[in-house]
Amino acid sequence: MKAVILAGGEGTRLRPLTCNLPKPMVPVVNRPFLEHLVARLALHQISGAVLTLNYLPEAVRQYFGDGEALGIPLSYSLEERPMNTAGAVKLVEKLLDETSLVFNGDIFTDLDLGALLVFHREKGAKVTIALTPVEDPTPYGVVETDREGRILQFLEKPPHEAVSTTWVNGGTYVLEPEVLEYVPSGEPFSFERGLFPALLEKGVPLYGFRSRAYWLDIGTPANYLRIHRDLLLGGTSVHWDGQEVSRGVWVGEGSVIDSRVIFRAPVLVGKGCIVEPGVHLLGPLVLGPGCHVEQEATIEGSVLWAGSRVAKGAILRRCIVGSGCRIGEGAYVGDGCALGDHVEVGAGNQLDRGLALWPGHKLAPGAVAFL
Numbered sequence: 001m002k003a004v005i006l007a008g009g010e011g012t013r014l015r016p017l018t019c020n021l022p023k024p025m026v027p028v029v030n031r032p033f034l035e036h037l038v039a040r041l042a043l044h045q046i047s048g049a050v051l052t053l054n055y056l057p058e059a060v061r062q063y064f065g066d067g068e069a070l071g072i073p074l075s076y077s078l079e080e081r082p083m084n085t086a087g088a089v090k091l092v093e094k095l096l097d098e099t100s101l102v103f104n105g106d107i108f109t110d111l112d113l114g115a116l117l118v119f120h121r122e123k124g125a126k127v128t129i130a131l132t133p134v135e136d137p138t139p140y141g142v143v144e145t146d147r148e149g150r151i152l153q154f155l156e157k158p159p160h161e162a163v164s165t166t167w168v169n170g171g172t173y174v175l176e177p178e179v180l181e182y183v184p185s186g187e188p189f190s191f192e193r194g195l196f197p198a199l200l201e202k203g204v205p206l207y208g209f210r211s212r213a214y215w216l217d218i219g220t221p222a223n224y225l226r227i228h229r230d231l232l233l234g235g236t237s238v239h240w241d242g243q244e245v246s247r248g249v250w251v252g253e254g255s256v257i258d259s260r261v262i263f264r265a266p267v268l269v270g271k272g273c274i275v276e277p278g279v280h281l282l283g284p285l286v287l288g289p290g291c292h293v294e295q296e297a298t299i300e301g302s303v304l305w306a307g308s309r310v311a312k313g314a315i316l317r318r319c320i321v322g323s324g325c326r327i328g329e330g331a332y333v334g335d336g337c338a339l340g341d342h343v344e345v346g347a348g349n350q351l352d353r354g355l356a357l358w359p360g361h362k363l364a365p366g367a368v369a370f371l
Contacts, residue, residue, distance in 0.1 A: 007105035008054030016340030029240040048073040052088040087189040104171030130172040140168035232266035
């Protein structure tokens with residue numbers, strides 16, 4: 001069985017973090033998000049996976065190569081223009097001559113793939129959609145089923161008054177190859193708004209597999225922080241690099257942590273970091289490889305990417321800091337802020353309320369404050 005991973009999106013909702021990096025490559029507990037999914041496929045004995053790419057494709061290809069390091073053969077399909085979900089799979093139709101799995105590349109889930117496939121075969125389905133329950137289904141594709149799981153209706157991003165169920169499209173599909181005949185060649189086409197409603201209208205057997213497994217769309221800064229909190233607190237069985245030096249505190253190879261650093265678990269410190277005396281690292285927190293945190297700084301509930309430096313006395317709370325950033329002495333970066341790569345925040349600046357700075361931006365000392 002083969003899998004297709006839809007990894008071509010621009011990740012506009014995650015900007016400025018995705019200005020220099022495609023969304024599937026953003027680090028999650030210090031590994032590219034996509035690596036977690038590919039590793040899961042290898043464990044389920046998938047014979048190979050095709051990654052559909054469009055935005056900054058070389059970043060993905062250079063990192064994963066032929067997939068040998070992860071134990072699964074990988075190939076790539078480069079879209080010359082965005083082809084949407086079904087259109088992207090249509091491009092690799094010749095490779096899919098049997099039942100296949102399709103994954104949206106921005107969904108983190110520990111869905112039981114074995115149970116999904118058993119359900120698909122038992123029902124004689126041509127398409128099975130993994131369904132997940134959410135508190136507010138209005139931003140998603142709502143899927144109504146009968147008691148046997150056969151799909152009755154699709155509602156894309158319905159208003160509150162039209163919501164009849166909280167089960168939504170979870171972004172994982174099992175497809176029989178013949179359904180791709182209904183996808184037009186050479187043009188953008190959507191599973192959610194195009195193919196699935198068309199198949200339903202023609203009476204093709206479509207089923208929904210209900211699962212309460214962990215599920216999260218990581219496509220916003222708030223959810224990006226949330227996935228780290230959930231994983232570090234034990235929400236799924238994901239693994240990360242580092243030795244557990246005390247309960248809930250993992251430190252990567254080559255890191256130098258002063259004995260006077262104060263930890264509040266869970267905290268993950270990447271490889272080759274330096275953390276100086278008097279620093280407070282308050283979890284859930286991730287420091288990327290090569291970060292340097294100077295004396296008396298406080299970092300709480302945040303994610304820092306590789307090579308960033310936090311100066312003496314700076315305070316970071318519930319924010320995301322891209323690669324190679326510099327946070328000046330006594331600066332404050334607060335709730336929901338997101339800094340792109342190589343941003344410099346001069347001493348004494350006060351950033352808050354979800355402020356975003358694009359890559360390479362430089363703030364002079366004391367340039368920003370919130371009253």
